Amino acid sequence: MAINPRKAAIVGLGNVGASIAFALMAKSLYSSLVLIDANKNKAEGEAMDLAHGLPYASPMRIYAGDYKDAADASIIIITAGAAQKPGETRLDLIAKNARILSSIISEIKKTGFEGILLMVANPVDVLTHLAVKLSGYPEHRVFGSGTVLDTARLKYAIGERIGVDIRSVHTMIVGEHGDSEVPLWGLTNISGVPLKDFCEARNIPATEKEMDEVYVEVRDSAYAIIEKKGATYYGIAYAVARICEAIVKDEKAILPVSNHLHGEYGIEGISFAVPSIIDRHGVSSPLEVPLNGKEQLALLKSAKAMKASIEAGEKALEQ
Numbered sequence: 001m002a003i004n005p006r007k008a009a010i011v012g013l014g015n016v017g018a019s020i021a022f023a024l025m026a027k028s029l030y031s032s033l034v035l036i037d038a039n040k041n042k043a044e045g046e047a048m049d050l051a052h053g054l055p056y057a058s059p060m061r062i063y064a065g066d067y068k069d070a071a072d073a074s075i076i077i078i079t080a081g082a083a084q085k086p087g088e089t090r091l092d093l094i095a096k097n098a099r100i101l102s103s104i105i106s107e108i109k110k111t112g113f114e115g116i117l118l119m120v121a122n123p124v125d126v127l128t129h130l131a132v133k134l135s136g137y138p139e140h141r142v143f144g145s146g147t148v149l150d151t152a153r154l155k156y157a158i159g160e161r162i163g164v165d166i167r168s169v170h171t172m173i174v175g176e177h178g179d180s181e182v183p184l185w186g187l188t189n190i191s192g193v194p195l196k197d198f199c200e201a202r203n204i205p206a207t208e209k210e211m212d213e214v215y216v217e218v219r220d221s222a223y224a225i226i227e228k229k230g231a232t233y234y235g236i237a238y239a240v241a242r243i244c245e246a247i248v249k250d251e252k253a254i255l256p257v258s259n260h261l262h263g264e265y266g267i268e269g270i271s272f273a274v275p276s277i278i279d280r281h282g283v284s285s286p287l288e289v290p291l292n293g294k295e296q297l298a299l300l301k302s303a304k305a306m307k308a309s310i311e312a313g314e315k316a317l318e319q
Contacts, residue, residue: 036066
């Protein structure tokens with residue numbers, strides 16, 4: 001079946017899936033959007049609600065459907081899974097969401113789907129690894145949202161603290177989308193000016209203590225949001241829309257998505273976030289950017305934690 005490059009599908013219409021649908025509609029990236037959920041009424045309700053905004057947006061068909069309706073989509077975005085509860089880490093979700101993912105991948109494969117699978121459900125790195133294994137699709141067609149959101153949170157936090165437009169902040173978080181994520185302070189710059197040089201010129205404190213405070217704020221921001229409102233969904237919706245934009249426009253944009261590693265950074269056989277080129281074909285091989293000693297050690301530590309989590313996910317599928 002021929003792929004329709006202007007057609008997308010979302011599996012899972014909870015807060016995250018519905019917010020992604022809204023963000024995709026707002027960005028006018030697709031002409032057709034299929035909404036799939038185990039609760040068909042929920043998908044139909046979301047489709048109706050979104051469609052009522054179309055007179056003020058670009059022409060687009062938004063409708064509830066099933067997996068066969070997504071067979072010719074250029075991308076299927078998987079958000080379905082158990083929600084993260086207050087006090088629960090993303091890794092606590094492994095067993096529940098691994099089984100849910102297995103059933104979803106099984107249904108997608110039956111349709112002969114040949115597009116891109118974008119994993120968003122948590123723990124996203126573990127589920128991306130399992131999706132590669134379960135689907136059997138080429139690795140460039142299966143990747144996760146990774147730390148694209150975490151990176152946006154870091155840019156926002158830095159911009160707010162030093163008083164500049166957050167779009168002028170260039171930095172990245174890599175590794176696990178979670179507690180062991182690694183900020184790349186060595187590469188952080190403000191429109192090309194190294195962060196420490198910029199702060200020194202403007203008499204802004206930029207010691208290791210200040211940077212650690214920013215990192216902890218960013219790392220724990222999801223927990224703070226969940227405690228206050230029960231879930232996070234707007235930030236990840238725009239992060240996913242950014243990834244989709246890079247695909248639709250064949251941008252070759254560099255984003256820290258969950259990608260399968262084959263020795264890059266000294267890490268083998270797991271999926272987690274590293275800088276990668278995104279275009280209409282999906283994700284390319286991971287890019288190796290220069291890391292300082294502290295960052296390299298932190299990334300290896302994150303990888304070790306991910307290996308244990310992936311093993312837990314694989315065991316859950318065997319039960």
